[in-house]
Amino acid sequence: MKALYLRIYVTVVAALLLFAGVSAVVFQRHVAQEREQFESRMAERTVAWAELIQRSLPGDDAPANEQAQALEEWSHRLRLPMALDDAQGHRIGASEMFEERAGEGRQRLFEVRFDDGRTLWVMRLRGPRPGGPDGAFGPDGRPGLGQPGGPPPWLPFVLPAWQGGASLLAVLLVLFVAVAAGAWPVVRRLTRRLEALKRGVETFGAGQLSHRVEVSGSDEVAALASSFNQAAGRIEALLRAHQSLLANASHELRSPLARMKMALAMIDDVPEAQRQALKGEIGVNIRELDALVEEVLLASRLDAIDKLEHHESLDLLSLAAEEASRVDAELDAHGEAPAVLGDERLVRRALRNLLENARRYGGDEVSVELVRENAGGIERLAVRVCDRGPGVPTDLRERIFEPFYRLPGHAEKAGGVGLGLSLVRQIAERHGGSVRCEPREGGGSCFVFSLPVAASPTATTKP
Numbered sequence: 110m111k112a113l114y115l116r117i118y119v120t121v122v123a124a125l126l127l128f129a130g131v132s133a134v135v136f137q138r139h140v141a142q143e144r145e146q147f148e149s150r151m152a153e154r155t156v157a158w159a160e161l162i163q164r165s166l167p168g169d170d171a172p173a174n175e176q177a178q179a180l181e182e183w184s185h186r187l188r189l190p191m192a193l194d195d196a197q198g199h200r201i202g203a204s205e206m207f208e209e210r211a212g213e214g215r216q217r218l219f220e221v222r223f224d225d226g227r228t229l230w231v232m233r234l235r236g237p238r239p240g241g242p243d244g245a246f247g248p249d250g251r252p253g254l255g256q257p258g259g260p261p262p263w264l265p266f267v268l269p270a271w272q273g274g275a276s277l278l279a280v281l282l283v284l285f286v287a288v289a290a291g292a293w294p295v296v297r298r299l300t301r302r303l304e305a306l307k308r309g310v311e312t313f314g315a316g317q318l319s320h321r322v323e324v325s326g327s328d329e330v331a332a333l334a335s336s337f338n339q340a341a342g343r344i345e346a347l348l349r350a351h352q353s354l355l356a357n358a359s360h361e362l363r364s365p366l367a368r369m370k371m372a373l374a375m376i377d378d379v380p381e382a383q384r385q386a387l388k389g390e391i392g393v394n395i396r397e398l399d400a401l402v403e404e405v406l407l408a409s410r411l412d413a414i415d416k417l418e419h420h421e422s423l424d425l426l427s428l429a430a431e432e433a434s435r436v437d438a439e440l441d442a443h444g445e446a447p448a449v450l451g452d453e454r455l456v457r458r459a460l461r462n463l464l465e466n467a468r469r470y471g472g473d474e475v476s477v478e479l480v481r482e483n484a485g486g487i488e489r490l491a492v493r494v495c496d497r498g499p500g501v502p503t504d505l506r507e508r509i510f511e512p513f514y515r516l517p518g519h520a521e522k523a524g525g526v527g528l529g530l531s532l533v534r535q536i537a538e539r540h541g542g543s544v545r546c547e548p549r550e551g552g553g554s555c556f557v558f559s560l561p562v563a564a565s566p567t568a569t570t571k572p
Contacts, residue, residue, distance in 0.1 A: 118296045122289050129281050152219070155231050158187060159221035162229060169195065169225045177202025189231055196226030207232055302330045306337065318345040347412065350512070362401065365394035404528040407458075408512065411535040420450040420540075422563050428453070429477050429492050432460040436468045438475040438494075446479050449490050449560040451540045456560070459536040459544075462529040463494040463556050471496020471553060482559055489542065491559035495549050506546040510534045533558060 166179050176193060184191045184204030190211075192203035203211075210232050219231040302325065309322035321341060324334045372387040372394075379387065426446040433440045449456075467475045474497040482489045501509060501516065508514055512531040530544075533556075537544045542560040549555045 121292045125288050129285055133281060155219045159229050163223045169227055173201050180204060192230040194228040306334055313341055365397045369394045408528060408532055411539055417452055417539050422448045423451050423453055423456060425449050425490055426479055428457055429460055432464055433477045436464045438464055438477050441476060441478040446490055448563045450563045451560055455536045459533045459558055462533050463558060466529050467494050467496040471498035488562045489559040490562055491557050493555050493557050495555040497553040500548060500554050501546050
């Protein structure tokens with residue numbers, strides 16, 4: 110049985126069948142106990158009535174019609190079919206009720222022998238009947254429903270069904286079929302949603318990355334479908350980013366390769382002076398290719414991880430000072446800066462990219478400033494790299510962090526391939542930090558690279 114809905118349905122039906130069987134056994138035992146208690150009480154009452162009748166009836170030497178008349182009065186008073194035999198077993202008299210009931214078939218008789226040898230017969234009907242007019246005894250003389258010593262109110266309704274056997278079995282069968290039929294649509298609705306989720310996963314796996322499954326309800330299946338859609342969205346975004354990275358990297362590789370190919374084709378046909386210039390151009394293109402490949406590989410590695418495996422305590426002020434000196438940028442720092450946790454090589458790479466980007470596009474006035482921030486209750490140390498360039502339009506301040514994106518008017522001859530700021534954002538996010546672009550007062554832009562402050566300046570942790 111491979112279908113999940115069949116396994117669930119069979120489990121539900123089996124549990125229902127077991128419940129019905131156990132209920133039937135418990136019900137049978139309960140009814141048997143009630144019957145035994147009722148029989149015991151009835152026997153005790155019959156004996157008590159017989160003793161009362163014995164003391165009230167005329168003696169055995171009284172005329173038979175007088176004894177029969179007294180018996181009829183007691184039968185009517187107690188509403189019990191009764192008959193009286195003498196010591197030799199001859200019938201002295203029987204109540205009218207006894208005569209009527211005797212013709213209805215075999216009845217249960219209680220025999221009570223008097224001290225003088227006479228025998229009193231009390232007839233008991235086979236099934237309990239509702240109480241009589243006074244609510245104390247039924248027409249057959251037994252205690253009425255709900256009276257002390259009488260049967261419970263529900264017994265007249267369930268006992269005949271139990272005694273019938275087939276009726277009870279029919280009731281249980283109808284109940285079983287009804288519940289089983291009601292369970293089927295519930296089970297199928299659940300498994301049908303699982304089947305739809307399965308088809309959605311198969312469709313997504315077949316290459317339709319934009320496919321999403323329908324989320325209906327608020328149960329675990331709906332939560333699973335929602336989780337799948339979220340995971341599918343992240344996978345699609347990751348694959349699209351990789352495709353875009355590959356396509357842009359291929360495009361960026363063509364330019365230096367084309368220049369190298371042209372230089373190699375011309376190197377044998379030009380004078381010695383120009384030949385050295387072509388060799389220098391080839392060297393520049395090789396370095397550009399090397400830098401591009403390194404940035405693409407680093408971007409791919411950062412895409413593959415959510416957070417860094419190794420953090421160490423870093424002196425961000427020292428790193429910023431070293432990188433600022435490389436591009437002759439002005440460093441503005443006041444007092445001691447707290448340590449941050451991170452990978453020194455990656456943090457240095459992010460600072461270098463920001464400074465080179467500011468020097469390339471922002472003119473000669475480049476400054477570096479360290480400030481402390483508090484974002485959402487988390488203390489951070491931020492490096493602000495500011496320039497006096499043309500600035501970044503407000504609607505493009507997020508796009509400049511996309512891979513291979515260049516601002517309009519920034520041609521390839523200006524240098525770079527558009528991966529520098531994208532790498533800065535990836536490095537910041539892998540460290541639990543952030544990077545943003547802000548306008549600089551007086552013109553230009555400021556790129557703010559912030560990292561969380563370490564709890565201990567000298568601690569080294571491995572998450």
